[in-house]
Amino acid sequence: MTIEEAQDTVDKWIKTVGVRYFSELTNMAILTEEVGELARIMARTYGDQSFKESDLQKNLADEMADVLWVLICLANQTCINLTEAFQQNIEKKTNRDKDRHINNEKLK
Numbered sequence: 001m002t003i004e005e006a007q008d009t010v011d012k013w014i015k016t017v018g019v020r021y022f023s024e025l026t027n028m029a030i031l032t033e034e035v036g037e038l039a040r041i042m043a044r045t046y047g048d049q050s051f052k053e054s055d056l057q058k059n060l061a062d063e064m065a066d067v068l069w070v071l072i073c074l075a076n077q078t079c080i081n082l083t084e085a086f087q088q089n090i091e092k093k094t095n096r097d098k099d100r101h102i103n104n105e106k107l108k
Contacts, residue, residue: 003083010072024077031070038063 001009014021022030041058043049075082101107 003086004081006068007072007076007082010069011076014073014076021073021077024074027070027073027077031067031074034063034066034070038067 021027037058038060040055041060041063044051044055045060072082074080075085
C-alpha cells in the first residue's frame with residue numbers, strides 16, 4: 001500500500017465506519033496518547049523497565065500502526081499530501097546532512 005492509498009483508505013473508513021473525523025485538536029491529543037503507548041512498549045521491550053501484567057497484551061506493530069493511523073487522519077484533515085511532504089522532507093534532510101553523519105566520529 002502506498003502512502004497515498006493509505007490516506008485514501010483512512011478517509012473512506014472514517015467517512016463510512018467512523019462517521020466523521022474527530023477535531024484536529026482531539027486527534028492531536030490522541031496521537032500523543034498513541035505515541036505514549038508506543039513508548040511504553042519500547043521502554044519495556046528494549047529499555048530497562050519490566051513489563052506489567054497489562055503490558056503483556058500489547059503489540060509493538062499494532063501500536064506503530066495506531067500512531068500512523070492518527071497521523072494520516074491529521075494529514076487528511078489538514079489537506080497534507082504525505083507522499084509529497086515525505087519526499088520533500090527526505091530532500092531537506094539529504095541536503096542538510098549530506099556531510100554531517102558521515103563525518104560523525106560517534107557513528108563510526
